[in-house]
Amino acid sequence: xxxxxxxxxxxxxxxxxxxxxxxxxxxAQGAHALPVATALTCQDNNRVFEAHPVDAGLVARxxxxxxxxxxxxxxxxxxxxxxxxxxxxxxxxxxxxxRQPELPVxxxxxxxxxxxxxxxxxxxxxxxSDLLTLATIVLPNLPERAALDLPGTRQMxxxxxxxxxxxxxxxxxxxxxxxxxxxxxxxxxxxxxxxCTLAAALAARLALGESMVIALERAQAxxxxxxxxxxxxxxxxxxxxxxxxxx
Numbered sequence: 001x002x003x004x005x006x007x008x009x010x011x012x013x014x015x016x017x018x019x020x021x022x023x024x025x026x027x028a029q030g031a032h033a034l035p036v037a038t039a040l041t042c043q044d045n046n047r048v049f050e051a052h053p054v055d056a057g058l059v060a061r062x063x064x065x066x067x068x069x070x071x072x073x074x075x076x077x078x079x080x081x082x083x084x085x086x087x088x089x090x091x092x093x094x095x096x097x098x099r100q101p102e103l104p105v106x107x108x109x110x111x112x113x114x115x116x117x118x119x120x121x122x123x124x125x126x127x128x129s130d131l132l133t134l135a136t137i138v139l140p141n142l143p144e145r146a147a148l149d150l151p152g153t154r155q156m157x158x159x160x161x162x163x164x165x166x167x168x169x170x171x172x173x174x175x176x177x178x179x180x181x182x183x184x185x186x187x188x189x190x191x192x193x194x195x196c197t198l199a200a201a202l203a204a205r206l207a208l209g210e211s212m213v214i215a216l217e218r219a220q221a222x223x224x225x226x227x228x229x230x231x232x233x234x235x236x237x238x239x240x241x242x243x244x245x246x247x
Contacts, residue, residue, distance in 0.1 A: 002032045003207040004070045006063065008089050009078030009196070010039035010051065016239045017043075017193030022076055022200040024242035028222065029204035034070060036062040038089075039081035045192045046236040053081030056088045063092050072096060073207035075105040076200050077135070083127045090130045097134075104206040107135035108199035109144050125149075137212070139199050157216060159198070161186075172216055180213065184224050191227050192237040198223040 005026050012018040019035045026033040038059055042050040066072070075093060080086035097103055109128050125148055132138060132148070137155040140148060142162040150156065160169040168184045201222050205215035226240035233239055 003073040004032045005074045005203045005207050006072045007035045007076045011037050017196050021193040021196035025197045025200035026204040031204035031207045034066045038085050056084035059085050060088045074203045076203035077107045079110050086127045093134050104136040106203040107138045190237045197240050
């Protein structure tokens with residue numbers, strides 16, 4: 001059967017980030033997304049104007065029939081929306097981990113939109129604290145790594161898109177030690193949902209049973225291709241082409 005990824009993230013009505021990005025990126029790897037909405041937003045491809053967390057009980061009730069019916073092989077976590085939702089998600093992870101101790105959890109620790117707009121209620125970093133302890137791997141960009149108290153024993157892929165230069169350097173770390181670096185040529189535009197795309201693709205590759213290093217390699221290569229083939233829907237940030245066309 002096709003492996004399933006249980007996804008917790010916000011709904012972007014513009015189709016560029018959040019659940020819309022996750023569904024396509026996971027499908028492109030050959031896995032199936034089970035999308036649970038944690039927040040409803042009002043946004044376009046550049047700005048988030050409102051973000052309203054879904055009730056924590058409803059988050060849990062969305063997930064309950066999925067956990068009961070499907071063979072979940074990985075989690076992908078985006079914005080929880082608030083601390084109550086994060087606690088509900090953490091409880092679901094702990095329950096499944098009791099039966100599947102090695103179940104991978106990929107966390108995209110989004111603190112704000114690329115423009116700095118809030119993506120939930122309350123402190124975003126406080127809401128993520130419980131989930132950070134459960135994550136198999138965390139994918140912060142450089143500002144997120146600086147802002148978060150990330151557990152030193154956890155794996156991280158620190159993405160370097162915010163650093164200057166013609167090359168983007170992504171570093172895979174564990175216990176504070178760099179295990180490997182990947183270098184990608186910097187592309188000329190800005191993109192809506194690139195972090196979601198990378199985290200979702202990685203979760204799908206892990207759900208397919210790949211090792212971490214192979215999954216990281218393939219998820220990054222896929223994400224770079226989606227950005228290189230991106231398209232415009234309005235002025236400003238471009239949309240990654242998650243259903244990539246072969247060269």
